Amino acid sequence: MATVSSPEIHLHDLRVIKILGNGALGTVFLVHNRHSDPSAHFPFALKVVEKACPNAKTDVDRRARWEMSVLEKLTDKPDPFLPSLLGYFETEELIAWAIPFCPGGDLNVLRHRQIDRVFSVTVIRFYLAEIVCALEHLHSLGIVYRDLKPENILIQSSGHVTLTDFDLSRTLAPKSLKSLILSSEPEMFTNKPLRNRKLTRVLTFTREKKNIKLKKTKSARVSPMTRRNLSFSNGERSNSFVGTEEYMAPEVVRGDGHEFAVDWWSLGILCYEMLYGTTPFRGKNRKETFGRILMMPPKFNGKLTPLTDLITNLLEKEPTRRLGYTSGACEIKDHPFFGGLKWDLLTEMLRPPFIPSRDDVELTGNDWGGGINITEYFKKLRELPSPLDSPSRDDCEYNVSLTEF
Known part of the structure; x- marks a missing residue:
């Protein structure tokens, strides 16, 4: 080093x-x-x-x-x-x-200060956009973050976010252009129309204050542990078993080897938590949580929206079909949820949703x-x-x- x-x-x-x-x-x-x-x-x-x-x-x-x-x-x-x-x-x-x-503390503390312990769609859009930019920069340096969660997203004095804690990150060689073409499917280059997606509409939680704890129990963090030694031609992958339980991608749980797409999965988990106040796959214990990550689709309330469509695309269990796998942050920035957003002017916003005193x-x-x-x-x-x-x-x-x- x-x-x-x-x-x-x-x-x-x-x-x-x-x-x-x-x-x-x-x-x-x-x-x-x-x-x-x-x-x-x-x-x-x-x-x-x-x-x-x-x-x-x-x-x-x-x-x-x-x-x-x-x-x-x-x-x-x-x-x-x-x-x-x-x-x-x-x-x-x-x-x-x-x-x-x-x-400003971390995003988890800030969320618990909100009414109903959740963020509005407008606030989610702002914070997600800045997090996407942060991950895009990390990936451009060949660094996969591997520990995205609200506790690791801090609020600067300006009201803008910053990521922290990089001890679980690692460097990976990027995928080659040839490997991207061979592994890609036509549907990955465009966003699927909302009407073509079928999502289960069930009530997953209530926002009544009496049923919401002031702070969620911290999810267990898993240190890097080498899994089976696999060989991949489609870019370098890590076989480490690493991350925070509720935010771990299916390929990490399975031990299939993983790369930059694990950060986009965690972004989907984070987005879901900002919207509903809970993560989508948390079980009674570690085994149940991992089982839900591998098998259960995310559940949404009410009608389908651009935000829930974004979450669905990010929480695609097959990494090669996941939004962001082929072209990274560019795919996510092009999603309809961010339509009209001026990405190059994010830092010039004078009044972010929350400015610490x-x-x-x-x-x-x-x-x-x-x-x-x-x-x-x-x-x-x-x-x-x-x-x-x-x-x-x-x-x-x-x-x-x-x-x-």
């Missing part, structure tokens, strides 16, 4: 304002430089990973360095909907990197009043009982192998 060339920051220069969150890979702190920014006018997010955590079952050091290398690529080739690497530091025990702070920073974490030392924080964590002893874990990682990245 290439050496990180971004500016080095120093741990002793940083003051912690609060903890923004704890994930499967590390802890994210809101910090500021006590010397160059003593009044904390320009705080930034600092993701810190303990390199040899006794309770860690995965190769966290390797995954941390991989995420930094992705952020460096995004810094060299920036995109308005993706983060940049502001700096890093490393000690014998810790490795950390700094990225811009997003005061200074008070919104309180929603992103627990205030520690600056009274926490990062090194001491991780020392105290090591003294706590192992989370593996607990029968209930929010972010459990089932697989430990990282032989294929």
Whole structure:
């Protein structure tokens, strides 16, 4: 892996304002430089990973360095909907990197602040468009994201989105033009008319507040685990079993090998959740969830619309028939749901659906009043009982192998 060339920051220069969150890979702190920014006018997010955590079952050091290398690529080739690497530091025990702070929290928190815990179609259109652009840029760099979900979509101070957490991503060689022609079907080049689609119309949920939890239970995250060693001529594919349960594509569940189309599947899951407040295939347990992903069609309320047609095309279980498989983001941008959208003017929108205020920073974490030392924080964590002893874990990682990245 290439050496990180971004500016080095120093741990002793940083003051912690609060903890923004704890994930499967590390802890994210809101910090500021006590010397160059003593009044904390320009705080930034600092993701810190303990390199040899006794309770860690995965190769966290390797995954941390991989995420930094992705952020460096995004810094060299920036995109308005993706983060940049502001700096890093490393000690014998810790490795950390700094990225811009997003005061609006994540898309899941924002959705739960809405009436009925869902977004309007207009708001969905705005956020989906920016996410499509972010994925398009990642794919142009040969990076498949593999962990698209509301918790990984943050709201910038401008109100625009940015993706975060790239430790489950990987690089893939693109498909050749010849392989695209051989694998394509005529119907993939045009959007099917709405009248030709038959969708089951059933009531999948109620929007009554008494039946909706304030926050959904976090879906289990699956670390990369190599599956059978298959050979593909139609572009490079990964055989890793990786992702977050409710958002995993059928080809990942089956172990058939996967490529960039898995991100378009996850986009369909995300879109469905923004519309209905729940994911379409969630079961009582992991086995039932995977069974529904493989076999069950998405269910919609009411009449067919351009939005539900988009979701249906994205949630095509056969990846070669999925919207976005052949021409990537171009196919999705051409869908009728985005008709009339001026893609090149997205960043110039002055009034996105939600613009964070200074008070919104309180929603992103627990205030520690600056009274926490990062090194001491991780020392105290090591003294706590192992989370593996607990029968209930929010972010459990089932697989430990990282032989294929």
